Amino acid sequence: MRITTFCVTLGLLLVTALPAAADFRTRISQQLAAETTLSDVEAEISFGRDVAARILGNYPQMRNERLTRYVNLVGKGVAEYAGRPELNFHFAVLNTSSVNAFAAPGGYVFITKGALKLMQDESELAAVLAHEIAHISEKHIVKELNIRAEDEEGKSITSLVGGSSDPIRIALQQMVDKAIEILFKRGYLQEDEYAADLAGNGYIAMTSYDPTALQRYITRMQAQAGAKTAERDKTHPPADERINRLGVFLENNQLSSTLLSFTKERFKRYVDIR
Amino acid sequence: MWIFDKMSGRGIFGLILSTLLLAAPALADDYHYNNILVGDRAAGMGGAFTAVSDNASGCYYNPAGIVYGVGSNLSASVNAFSVSNKTYKGALTDVSGNALDWEQTSTVLLPNFFGATYDSPYGTLGFSYAVPDSVQRKQKQTFTNIKSSIPGAQIDEYILNINDVDNTYVFGPSFGMKATDDLSFGVTLYGFYRDATVIRNQLLRVDNNGNDEFEWNNGYIYRTEYGVKPMLGAMWSPTEKLVLGLTVSKGILFDSSNEQQVTFRGLSGYTYSGLPDFSNPDSLVFLKVDDDTKRKFPLTSTLGLAYFASPELLLSLDVSYHDAPEDGMESVINAAAGIEYYLTDRYALRAGLFSDLANTPDVKSGVTNQDEHVDLFGGSISLARFTRSTSTTVGVTYSYGSGDSQIISGSSSVQDLESSNLLAFLSAAYNF
Numbered sequence: 249m250r251i252t253t254f255c256v257t258l259g260l261l262l263v264t265a266l267p268a269a270a271d272f273r274t275r276i277s278q279q280l281a282a283e284t285t286l287s288d289v290e291a292e293i294s295f296g297r298d299v300a301a302r303i304l305g306n307y308p309q310m311r312n313e314r315l316t317r318y319v320n321l322v323g324k325g326v327a328e329y330a331g332r333p334e335l336n337f338h339f340a341v342l343n344t345s346s347v348n349a350f351a352a353p354g355g356y357v358f359i360t361k362g363a364l365k366l367m368q369d370e371s372e373l374a375a376v377l378a379h380e381i382a383h384i385s386e387k388h389i390v391k392e393l394n395i396r397a398e399d400e401e402g403k404s405i406t407s408l409v410g411g412s413s414d415p416i417r418i419a420l421q422q423m424v425d426k427a428i429e430i431l432f433k434r435g436y437l438q439e440d441e442y443a444a445d446l447a448g449n450g451y452i453a454m455t456s457y458d459p460t461a462l463q464r465y466i467t468r469m470q471a472q473a474g475a476k477t478a479e480r481d482k483t484h485p486p487a488d489e490r491i492n493r494l495g496v497f498l499e500n501n502q503l504s505s506t507l508l509s510f511t512k513e514r515f516k517r518y519v520d521i522r
Numbered sequence: 523m524w525i526f527d528k529m530s531g532r533g534i535f536g537l538i539l540s541t542l543l544l545a546a547p548a549l550a551d552d553y554h555y556n557n558i559l560v561g562d563r564a565a566g567m568g569g570a571f572t573a574v575s576d577n578a579s580g581c582y583y584n585p586a587g588i589v590y591g592v593g594s595n596l597s598a599s600v601n602a603f604s605v606s607n608k609t610y611k612g613a614l615t616d617v618s619g620n621a622l623d624w625e626q627t628s629t630v631l632l633p634n635f636f637g638a639t640y641d642s643p644y645g646t647l648g649f650s651y652a653v654p655d656s657v658q659r660k661q662k663q664t665f666t667n668i669k670s671s672i673p674g675a676q677i678d679e680y681i682l683n684i685n686d687v688d689n690t691y692v693f694g695p696s697f698g699m700k701a702t703d704d705l706s707f708g709v710t711l712y713g714f715y716r717d718a719t720v721i722r723n724q725l726l727r728v729d730n731n732g733n734d735e736f737e738w739n740n741g742y743i744y745r746t747e748y749g750v751k752p753m754l755g756a757m758w759s760p761t762e763k764l765v766l767g768l769t770v771s772k773g774i775l776f777d778s779s780n781e782q783q784v785t786f787r788g789l790s791g792y793t794y795s796g797l798p799d800f801s802n803p804d805s806l807v808f809l810k811v812d813d814d815t816k817r818k819f820p821l822t823s824t825l826g827l828a829y830f831a832s833p834e835l836l837l838s839l840d841v842s843y844h845d846a847p848e849d850g851m852e853s854v855i856n857a858a859a860g861i862e863y864y865l866t867d868r869y870a871l872r873a874g875l876f877s878d879l880a881n882t883p884d885v886k887s888g889v890t891n892q893d894e895h896v897d898l899f900g901g902s903i904s905l906a907r908f909t910r911s912t913s914t915t916v917g918v919t920y921s922y923g924s925g926d927s928q929i930i931s932g933s934s935s936v937q938d939l940e941s942s943n944l945l946a947f948l949s950a951a952y953n954f
Contacts, residue, residue: 272762272763272830273576273590273765273830274833275594275833275834275836275864275870276591276833276864276866276867277861277864277867277868277870277906277908277913279833279867279908280867280868280908280909281592281910281911282951285911315743326549396910
């Protein structure tokens with residue numbers, strides 16, 4: 249039963265990973281734009297590193313090696329199912345009571361101390377990390393800002409990252425500014441948030457975590473809405489809608505009643521936020 | 523010297539001013555509607571683009587299609603080299619009875635299209651500039667021993683120089699938006715500007731009853747036109763892979779200036795209608811006409827059909843109807859068919875066929891001063907190379923037709939006319 253469910257989920261993920269309803273107008277030459285090259289990945293990682301540095305400029309990293317190692321182990325386990333083997337995912341805890349999590353392109357994931365405090369078990373941690381991993385694996389910022397390596401006949405991010413001249417450095421800075429604006433102010437596109445919810449839920453189901461964990465976490469976050477969740481609330485779609493869509497997804501894939509791992513004890517052992 | 527103030531009809535270029543009576547010259551090709559195909563994809567497909575139009579050149583062909591472009595698009599025809607040729611068969615006859623052809627050639631090198639589209643939350647915005655008609659016609663011919671219509675006179679030498687520069691520009695914004703996933707509407711509001719200059723100089727050395735005399739005729743036309751050319755477009759996909767496109771457009775002139783001047787010296791002892799005699803070799807006639815009559819343009823409706831057979835193959839068909847905008851002009855139906863086939867994901871071959879029919883009536887026998895009538899038929903072929911964000915296209919279009927003309931004013935004789943147009947173009951497009 250579990251294997252069947254996972255196979256269905258994997259199939260669904262593969263389907264959602266394809267371009268939305270292949271438009272008959274699309275010409276074969278347009279596939280070139282969709283191809284990812286090694287240079288694109290390098291550009292994505294390089295850009296993401298700059299965005300990550302700006303995130304750490306906003307919130308300091310929590311200096312807790314044991315906790316950081318634990319979050320990395322959980323995150324890397326989930327990331328195994330994200331379909332981006334070319335990326336080396338890094339996870340860090342931000343020392344702020346604000347309830348939030350961030351993803352920078354290239355594999356950089358941050359979760360706040362406030363978010364950890366709100367969680368009750370490892371599956372919820374895995375679900376939140378999976379949501380952020382999905383933003384990276386689905387290249388939501390990369391696609392929105394059109395970050396890719398240099399086309400031989402066009403300008404691109406590679407030359408921007410190279411920073412060979414002042415105008416190029418300024419352009420790169422503007423791109424990073426836009427990414428920070430997405431993360432902290434404007435938020436992702438709503439459809440990207442919903443897509444990250446569903447894809448992330450698929451990842452944790454395949455990792456054998458409780459697939460209802462994100463629903464539980466969002467419900468709790470909604471109940472405790474206030475100053476600490478304000479930043480997250482303004483950059484995310486309404487919680488009710490997210491919960492409803494997750495419910496439909498779980499129901500359609502027979503995951504709503506699947507009893508998988510909560511791993512509450514281990515979570516309590518490593519995450520001791522006061 | 524005296525001034526001839528006001529003329530009508532064909533203007534003073536058509537007056538009987540010479541022992542060799544050339545007709546009023548046409549400026550750029552006012553007799554056809556498909557003089558230059560624009561756009562990197564569209565030109566290669568014979569202009570059959572009304573139901574495709576999914577890049578910046580859609581601003582020109584059908585603004586409803588620009589909403590289906592992928593990302594923002596910038597398209598430019600970097601260079602287009604146009605060569606056109608008209609040969610009036612047997613326009614002249616020499617004293618031995620041999621027919622002599624009158625030949626005009628135009629060569630133009632110009633960027634003939636630039637367009638850009640941008641996605642916005644409300645729809646797709648566009649801006650484009652196009653040169654749908656451009657002529658730099660030159661004629662430099664010398665004929666000897668030509669028959670004259672004057673009894674007792676023979677044209678020993680006839681030197682003809684014509685320099686005709688005539689460009690039409692359209693430029694302006696476009697907006698397209700989706701009504702549903704399968705239906706879109708769009709509008710383009712082009713400003714219209716035309717600037718034309720014709721200089722014609724002809725010198726005839728005539729044996730006038732044993733006297734060696736010269737007849738000289740120097741003419742100048744300067745024409746400017748300002749107006750708008752709005753276009754409304756719709757695009758509908760009734761089924762997967764099939765798209766219908768419809769556009770309606772009409773040019774409207776706000777201002778037109780047409781200035782014609784002729785300086786003339788005639789032969790002595792010969793009576794030119796309404797002009798003094800030229801027994802005094804220093805007497806010249808200067809004629810000048812200013813005419814602000816505004817040309818009328820046809821209402822043009824184009825229906826396009828496109829079949830996106832596969833990601834590698836696209837077929838398209840356009841049928842255009844141009845009504846008769848003025849008395850003496852005829853309605854025209856043109857058709858174009860195009861194909862686009864991707865050899866690989868980096869190379870596409872495009873080809874097309876098109877008609878470019880004349881808006882003038884057939885030339886009739888026994889009638890004088892008729893406009894030429896030549897129906898043109900053409901083909902196009904281009905090769906495009908793609909990278910992830912750019913495409914570069916090289917191609918050619920060629921059209922040819924034969925018909926009739928009356929190059930001699932006041933004469934009912936009809937000349938065969940052959941006309942050909944060759945356009946080589948290099949275009950680039952950039953998606954960003």
